[in-house]
Amino acid sequence: MNACADHPVHVPVLADRVVELLAPVLGRPGGGVVVDTTLGLGGHAELLLREFPDARLIGLDRDPHALDAARERLDEFGERSTLLHAVYDEIPDVLDQLGLTEVDAVLFDLGVSSLQLDDPSRGFAYSRDVTLDMRMDPTRGITAAEVLNTYPVTDLTRILRDYGEERFARRIAERIVRERANTPFTTSAGLVDLIRGAIPAAKRQVGGHPAKRTFQALRIEVNGELAVLQRALPAAVDAVAVGGRVVVLAYHSLEDRLVKQTFAALARPDVPDGFPVVPPGHEAVLRLLTRGADKASDEEITANPRATSARLRAVERIRAGRKSSDRGGTA
Structure with a gap:
């Protein structure tokens, strides 16, 4: 077809x-x-x-x-x-x-x-460096970058835990808040590196790409x-x-x-x-x-x-x- x-x-x-x-x-x-x-x-x-x-x-x-x-x-x-x-x-x-x-x-x-998956400008991919947007309707709403750069650590932890079922939600959220104080998040590459560093090496090979759960959680939050x-x-x-x-x-x-x-x-x-x-x-x-x-x-x-x-x-x-x-x- x-x-x-x-x-x-x-x-x-x-x-x-x-x-x-x-x-x-x-x-x-x-x-x-x-x-x-x-x-x-x-x-x-x-x-x-x-x-x-x-x-x-x-x-x-x-x-x-x-x-x-x-x-x-x-x-x-x-x-x-x-x-x-x-x-x-x-x-x-x-x-x-x-x-x-x-x-x-x-x-x-x-x-x-x-x-949405195949268009890099939409920001849904974690396998390449793309703008952190993730809005299914790109004409309205908050972007993934805005979530990462403005949400407090408690809300980021909740989102990653509840929507991504991420075991290391708190560790990732704390690192996001520390990192954004120096350099706000705009594209996916920096976020993927941060996630990889926050997850213990022995656990990175379990459940697919280590950023998969975080990106799912952000997408669900952005689009409600x-x-x-x-x-x-x-x-x-x-x-x-x-x-x-x-x-x-x-x-x-x-x-x-x-x-x-x-x-x-x-x-x-x-x-x-x-x-x-x-x-x-x-x-x-x-x-x-x-x-x-x-x-x-x-x-x-x-x-x-x-x-x-x-x-x-x-x-x-x-x-x-x-x-x-x-x-x-x-x-």
Whole structure:
């Protein structure tokens, strides 16, 4: 599957499984409406529009550069494709703007897009010296450099520990604060060297590149990824009609845990454990479509290494009524 010549190729992850899960709602006569909340370069979007010729796509992305690339890629589908600059927790506002009360499917393909990873100016890479930006929407918000140069050591420690699951969060944070007093951080090379020096030599070869966890943590903080996802998942469930489906591809344990907990809470009755009777209106909202999380095959990982960490979970809405966002225990 080729992207336009000016942009990198985007190979959609677990593409066959996504098609299989959405076929019941997008492949029926008259098609259906799917919201691709993380459009990126449009790999999944193009696949769904080709596979289901009666379906209509609403594509969202916070990155205007990704939207431009996807718009070129999806131009041939004309009015079947509507692309908007929006973050995925803005699903209710988007549907209201388009005059829709519900849709048939919502797809999340979380994490960093191919466009963002492959463009050095975006600052997501730790394998080369790049500007420390990391904003998925480069038109607004705080940059990674601003986080590094302004956050106190306690906040930096929390971010690296909670978002990067970094064992040496405190040591790295203290060194960042000492270093920035002399030279503020602007590019990644100095940060990578600092991280390597802060982690004991015996531990540097464990868990991949020693800067991987810190860069993940900074990216999540800069883009508010977990907070946005925590709002977006219930909003997606509320947006789909009864019988509609939500499919989520996550790429690290923090995202996947949040997805798992949210779906699990909505797939059981909204009553205390051990309650003998489920009153009307408190039944489960969702049915789980995946047993645990689906993963890419060895063959797919060989062809597309970015599929290695992918975890796919899917649900079907089984009743209308109470807003899922009003229910507790989703995170």
